[in-house]
Amino acid sequence: VSTRTSSATEPRIADPAESAATRAPIGQSRTTRAAWLFIAPFALFYLLFMIWPVIYMLITSFFDTTLIRPGFGNFIGFDNYAEMLTKAEFWEAMWHTVLFTLYTVPPLVVLAFVLAVLANRVRRGQWLFRLAFFVPFILPSAAIALIWYFIFTPTTGLWNSFQSLLGAADPSPVLGTPDLAMIGIAVTTIWWTIGFNFVLYLAGLQDIPRELYEAAAVDGASPWQQIRFITVPLLNRVTTLVILLQIIASLKIFDQVYLLTAGGPGTSTRVLLMLVTDTAFTDFRVGAGSAASVLLFVLILLVTLVRQLVSRRQSRRES
Amino acid sequence: MSSAVHLEPARLSRRRLLQGGLALGALAGLSGCGSAFASGVAGTPLGSQTLTYWNLFGGGDGARMQTMQQVYAAAHGGPDSLQAATFTWGNPYYTKVALATLGGQPSDVAVAHLTRQKNLARAGLITEITPDMLALVGLKAADFSAAAWNNAKVDDRTYCVPIDTHPFVLYYNRAVCEKAGLLESDGSLKPIRGTKGWEDALRAAKEVTGAYGAAIATVGDQATCWRWYQTLYSQRDGATGWLSDGGARITPNRELSLDTLAWMQSLTASGLMPTTTDYEGSQTLMFTGQAGFYLQGEWEITTAEDIEGLDFGMQPVPQFYDRQVQQADSHTFVLPSKPRTDDQVRRAMEFIKVMVDEGLTWAKGGHVPTYRPILESAAYRELKPQSNYAGAAERVVYDDEAWYSGSGSNFENTLGAQIGLVLQGLATPEQAMGTATDQLTTYANTKSPL
Numbered sequence: 001v002s003t004r005t006s007s008a009t010e011p012r013i014a015d016p017a018e019s020a021a022t023r024a025p026i027g028q029s030r031t032t033r034a035a036w037l038f039i040a041p042f043a044l045f046y047l048l049f050m051i052w053p054v055i056y057m058l059i060t061s062f063f064d065t066t067l068i069r070p071g072f073g074n075f076i077g078f079d080n081y082a083e084m085l086t087k088a089e090f091w092e093a094m095w096h097t098v099l100f101t102l103y104t105v106p107p108l109v110v111l112a113f114v115l116a117v118l119a120n121r122v123r124r125g126q127w128l129f130r131l132a133f134f135v136p137f138i139l140p141s142a143a144i145a146l147i148w149y150f151i152f153t154p155t156t157g158l159w160n161s162f163q164s165l166l167g168a169a170d171p172s173p174v175l176g177t178p179d180l181a182m183i184g185i186a187v188t189t190i191w192w193t194i195g196f197n198f199v200l201y202l203a204g205l206q207d208i209p210r211e212l213y214e215a216a217a218v219d220g221a222s223p224w225q226q227i228r229f230i231t232v233p234l235l236n237r238v239t240t241l242v243i244l245l246q247i248i249a250s251l252k253i254f255d256q257v258y259l260l261t262a263g264g265p266g267t268s269t270r271v272l273l274m275l276v277t278d279t280a281f282t283d284f285r286v287g288a289g290s291a292a293s294v295l296l297f298v299l300i301l302l303v304t305l306v307r308q309l310v311s312r313r314q315s316r317r318e319s
Numbered sequence: 320m321s322s323a324v325h326l327e328p329a330r331l332s333r334r335r336l337l338q339g340g341l342a343l344g345a346l347a348g349l350s351g352c353g354s355a356f357a358s359g360v361a362g363t364p365l366g367s368q369t370l371t372y373w374n375l376f377g378g379g380d381g382a383r384m385q386t387m388q389q390v391y392a393a394a395h396g397g398p399d400s401l402q403a404a405t406f407t408w409g410n411p412y413y414t415k416v417a418l419a420t421l422g423g424q425p426s427d428v429a430v431a432h433l434t435r436q437k438n439l440a441r442a443g444l445i446t447e448i449t450p451d452m453l454a455l456v457g458l459k460a461a462d463f464s465a466a467a468w469n470n471a472k473v474d475d476r477t478y479c480v481p482i483d484t485h486p487f488v489l490y491y492n493r494a495v496c497e498k499a500g501l502l503e504s505d506g507s508l509k510p511i512r513g514t515k516g517w518e519d520a521l522r523a524a525k526e527v528t529g530a531y532g533a534a535i536a537t538v539g540d541q542a543t544c545w546r547w548y549q550t551l552y553s554q555r556d557g558a559t560g561w562l563s564d565g566g567a568r569i570t571p572n573r574e575l576s577l578d579t580l581a582w583m584q585s586l587t588a589s590g591l592m593p594t595t596t597d598y599e600g601s602q603t604l605m606f607t608g609q610a611g612f613y614l615q616g617e618w619e620i621t622t623a624e625d626i627e628g629l630d631f632g633m634q635p636v637p638q639f640y641d642r643q644v645q646q647a648d649s650h651t652f653v654l655p656s657k658p659r660t661d662d663q664v665r666r667a668m669e670f671i672k673v674m675v676d677e678g679l680t681w682a683k684g685g686h687v688p689t690y691r692p693i694l695e696s697a698a699y700r701e702l703k704p705q706s707n708y709a710g711a712a713e714r715v716v717y718d719d720e721a722w723y724s725g726s727g728s729n730f731e732n733t734l735g736a737q738i739g740l741v742l743q744g745l746a747t748p749e750q751a752m753g754t755a756t757d758q759l760t761t762y763a764n765t766k767s768p769l
Contacts, residue, residue: 066768067421068442087761176539176597262411265539266736282414283723284442284768 061290068284080291090292092267093275096182097296100257100271101250103186108246109239111190112197117227119198120205130202134195141192145259148188149175152260175261178268185256185269192256193249197242204238205231236314244307248300272296368396370666371426372403375412379621380684381405387677391670401670409727413439416655420444425655427667433471433481433649434718434725440478441722441769445653448477455665456672464689467649470717479651480671482678483686484712486647487546488617489637493630495611499523507707511637514582521591524611532591533612534604537742539597541735542727546646547614548738552579553716554640561759562730565767566721569759573752580741580748587742594743605631617685617708633685633704635711647715648726649689687712722767733758 036043061080063072084090119129136144151158154173163171174184208231216226254273257263263270272292280289370391376384384403392401404426406412413435419425421444431439439445453459460468460477467481489508496502501520503509511520521532536543552558555575563570587594596604605613606626613619614636623631636645652671659667674681678693682702687709688694700706724730737755740746746754 064766064768067417068444068769083761083765088758266541278410281418282410283729284417285765288765 057290057293060287061294063287064285065287065290066284067281067286073287076287080288081295083288084292084295089267089270090272090275090295093270093272094295096268096270097251097253097272099182100186100189100253101247103183104189104250105243105246107186107190108194108197108250109242112194112242113201113235113239115194116198116201116205117231120202130199133198136192137195139192141255142259144188144192145256148184148191149260152184176265178265181261181265181269185253185260188256188260189250189253197246200238200242201235204235208234237311240307240311240314244304247303251296251300251303368400368666370395370401370428370670372401372428372670373412373416373426374403374405374430375408376405376430377408380618380686383680383684387674387680390677391673394673395666395669417442417444420655420657423657425657427654427659427663428670429653429655431479431651431653432726433467433479433651434720435728436471436479436651436653437473437720438722438725438769439653440473440476441767444656445478446656446659448480448654452664452668453480456668458668458672458675462691464691464694464712466713466715467689470715471649471651479653480675481649481651481689482675482681483689484647484649484715485616485618485686486635486708486711486715487550487614487645488633488635488708488711490605490613490615490619490623491632491634492605492608492611492613493632495524495527495608496632498527499611501611506632508632508634514639517637517639518586518591521586521612525591528609528611530609531593531604532610533586533614534593534596534601534610535614535742536596536598536601537587537593537739538595538600541732541739543598543601543615543735544738544742545731545735546616548579548583548734549646549716549718550636550644551583551639552576553644553646554638554642555579556641560719561734562719562721562724562763566719566723566730567763567767569756569763571752571756577748577752580738580751583738584741584744584748588744592742617687617705620685620705631704633708635708635714642714644714644716645711647712648717650686721762722769723762729762730759733762 060072062075062077064076064079065071065073115129115133119126119133122129152160152174154160154176155171157173159174160171172180174180212230212234213226216230221229252273253271254277257269257271257274261269263274273296276289276292276296278289279292280286283289372388374384384405388401388403392398395401406415413431416425416429416431417439429445431445436445440447450459458480463481464484467484468477471477471479471481491501491508493502493506496508499520501509501511501523511517523532525532535547552571552575555572557572558575559570559572561569561571586592593601593604593610601610601613601615602619602622604610606623606629617633620633623629635643637643652674654664654667675688675690675693678688678690679696679698679702682688682693682699682705685705687705688699689712693699694709699709718724718726718728718730721730734755737746737751741748741751
């Protein structure tokens, strides 16, 4: 750190032109080297466990690679992709993944926003609400699954007991009914992950200058109008970020399904990442599993691209 | 090194502290070598006398397996001599066994279904069990039921030791059958023969129950649907295996299959059997006297015995068509591939020997022993109703061999789901055959990953 300040400030006083041409690169290369050294331990792991697997996935998706033989196997072009794209199982799993995303993204964005606005208005003890909404997020998925498995236990569970209390004669078991199982998983997920979006929104809210609200109040704007015309527009960027992160997170659904229903009843909650693990690890067909994985990757990439376009238009409008 | 830190507290630098911490950690790691956690982290073997064993048994089977494990542990130096782990049944279990073996950390002995160990063997994930290895503990091929032993072979080599056969059987509620006039004077079931005989029996039972004649799971349980269909279809002369050439071809006898499915559907459509009931629901129907019969693997005996006041019997499924056979699979012991010393091989075989010796404990859970000294013992013959259907274990059909078949496999799930739709009246036999064949063709056309 000291090297950089000295080499960066001194020359500027002496001769700005010279510093740019000759002396700065020496200092810069030294700092760059130091920076790389600091990054190296992480970069190594990142390359080994993130980048290389992605490359490996791309390569194997064109081979009939199997888990139990070393090497890539035979090159088979787009056969794995053709298999996936013509397989009913794949499209069913894809639909379940999209369905889960549709179930979870709107509530996770809207509810998080509402909770953040409410928490932001609390004068005293705001920490309690921040804590309460965020704590589930730090729990591991296995703990979440246990809690909700208990709540959704057929007949004697919390939810079914509550329904009986209200007079339902024979409440259907949430996780055991094909049409309800995915909703049960969605509810679990909302309760679990809402804290993250909540915190993003709360940070965004605290960035909005109070004067705006004061000025609006002076002009006679109602609280609802203040939210509608100040809070929502000024949180636009947070919202696009939250939506994007949420869509990506929802498309990557795996843990909750695996732990709560294992894809059942039947295959009514089997999502894409379960198909991938089943194909790659249970059937040993790493190549075919990779192809399915790449297709999910492409879907997520498309979502990101759309977001990129939207935010570009946003910033153009703002400038 | 911790004392050095305390001697010079003033000069305790961050580096010093880290060094001390590392040394402490290393020491803890070394001293903890005996623990399972430390050996897992360091990749060292557990205590040299400890045998590791993985299985997939829950419920009554799980409890009985524990008892059998204790017998081994007691004879081999206490609880430390055995480390057993139970995993989720079905695909998750086999995935774990496969990945652990590929990763070089499998258990010493593992359980596998007879139909699934064939694929493990073809994948090179389990070790051949030679006559010499069997002889180490005084076993030989002839000690085991021929049906299970021969069916288990892969290219004429043996990779497993089967402990049981678990056929699909018929349970009956004595109270219902008594009133329906279906019982002999000794409380056993009067013989039921042919599709007509079955329909008559169900009609008589239905009159008593007011609900159904027989119960079988049709919803959310592909495996049971498959077991029922496979039992019926295999009883017909001219029934060809669904899969041949190791799964590369789909070869059912279309006409016989359609006819069998049509009959299965007629039984539910006419109300003799329920159209929509799941695994537990189908049991409850028989247990509570709403059905006279119940069809399932023999392992549900534990559940039935736990029902207070239920008087039930068990016997092989009737001969509906040309010959009496039933769908079945077996539990077997396998040795995951890994380098082993002679001592380790012997210890693994000793464990297997104890398990087959304890076959009577195991048989109480309904399974038919394959170890003949147990199977032919007086004690087993007196075990009722288990021994009533022991003969069924000699007339069994196992799943056809394919990389995607076996208990709980893609094959059973795919075909079973369609059969379920037929039973529920949601698909015609033609539609079900068409869909199942289409879906299975994807697997058949895929080069085996093994």
